[in-house]
Amino acid sequence: TLIDSYFKHGNVQDACRVFQGFQAPNVSIWNAMLTGYAENDLPEEVLFLFEQMQADGISPNAVSFICTLKVCGNFGYIEVGKEMHAMIVTNGLETDVTLCNALINMYIKCGSLAEALMVFDKMTLQNVISWNTLISGLVDRGYGNQALGLFQQMQLDGVFPDAATFSSSLNAC
Numbered sequence: 001t002l003i004d005s006y007f008k009h010g011n012v013q014d015a016c017r018v019f020q021g022f023q024a025p026n027v028s029i030w031n032a033m034l035t036g037y038a039e040n041d042l043p044e045e046v047l048f049l050f051e052q053m054q055a056d057g058i059s060p061n062a063v064s065f066i067c068t069l070k071v072c073g074n075f076g077y078i079e080v081g082k083e084m085h086a087m088i089v090t091n092g093l094e095t096d097v098t099l100c101n102a103l104i105n106m107y108i109k110c111g112s113l114a115e116a117l118m119v120f121d122k123m124t125l126q127n128v129i130s131w132n133t134l135i136s137g138l139v140d141r142g143y144g145n146q147a148l149g150l151f152q153q154m155q156l157d158g159v160f161p162d163a164a165t166f167s168s169s170l171n172a173c
Contacts, residue, residue, distance in 0.1 A: 003029070007036030027053075027061050034067040043071045047080060059091070062099045069102040073109035081106045085119075094122070101129050108137030128154075128162050136168040144172035 006015035019025065019033050030053045037045040050068045053060060060068075065088055072081035085103055093099055100123050107116035120126065120134050131154045138147035151169045154161065161169070 003032040003036060007032075007040060010040065012036070012040060012042070025058075027058050027064065030058055031061070031063045031067065034064060038067050038071050043075045043077070046071045047077070060087070062093060062096050065093070065099055066102040069106040073106035076110055078107075078110040078112060081110060082115075085115075095124060097123065097125055097127055097130065101127075101133050104130065104133045105137070108133070108141070111141070113138070113141060113143070126157075126159065128159055128165065131159055132162070132164045132168060135165060135172070139168050139172045147172040 003015045003018050006012070006018065015033070015036055019029065022029055030049070033049055034046055034053075037043075037049060046068055050060065050064065053064065065084055069081060069084055071077065072084065081103075084106075088094055088099060088103070100119055103119045104116045107113070107119065116134060116137060120130060123130060131150065135147045135150050135154075138144070138150065148169060151161070151165065151172070154165070
C-alpha cells in the first residue's frame with residue numbers, strides 16, 4: 001500500500017526505497033512496483049523489473065503479465081509482447097480471460113490484428129470485454145465493416161453488448 005501510495009503521488013524514489021527495504025518481496029510487492037512504474041510512464045523500468053523479478057526466483061502471475069503487456073502495447077514493444085505471450089503459454093495461463101484480453105489489446109495497439117484475432121479465436125470463453133477490445137481495436141485501425149461483423153457475431157454467440165460495445169459500433173458506422 002505504501003509503494004502504491006508513493007507512486008500515485010509521483011514519488012518514485014520513495015517507492016523504490018520501500019521496495020528495497022524488503023529482504024524477500026513476494027509477487028504482490030513486485031506487482032506493486034510494476035504497476036507503479038507503468039502508471040508513471042516508465043516502460044524501461046517495467047521491463048527491467050519484470051526480468052529482475054524472474055531472476056530473483058519469483059514467477060510472474062497474471063497481474064505481472066497484464067501490467068507488462070499494457071506497457072508493451074502503449075509503447076509499441078511488439079517483440080517483448082510476443083515473448084510475454086510465449087511465457088504465458090509456457091506457464092499455462094492462456095485460459096485466463098483477463099490475460100487474453102490484455103494480449104488482444106497489446107497486439108491491437110501494436111498493429112498486429114492477425115495475432116489479436118488468433119488469441120481471440122483460441123479463447124475458450126470470450127466475455128464482453130474480449131469482444132469490446134477487438135471491436136474497438138478494429139474501429140481504431142479503420143476496419144469498421146469487420147467491427148460491425150463482430151458486433152453481429154457477438155450477439156449471435158449470446159454475449160450481450162454494453163455501452164462500450166454500442167459506442168465502438170456506432171463509431172464503426
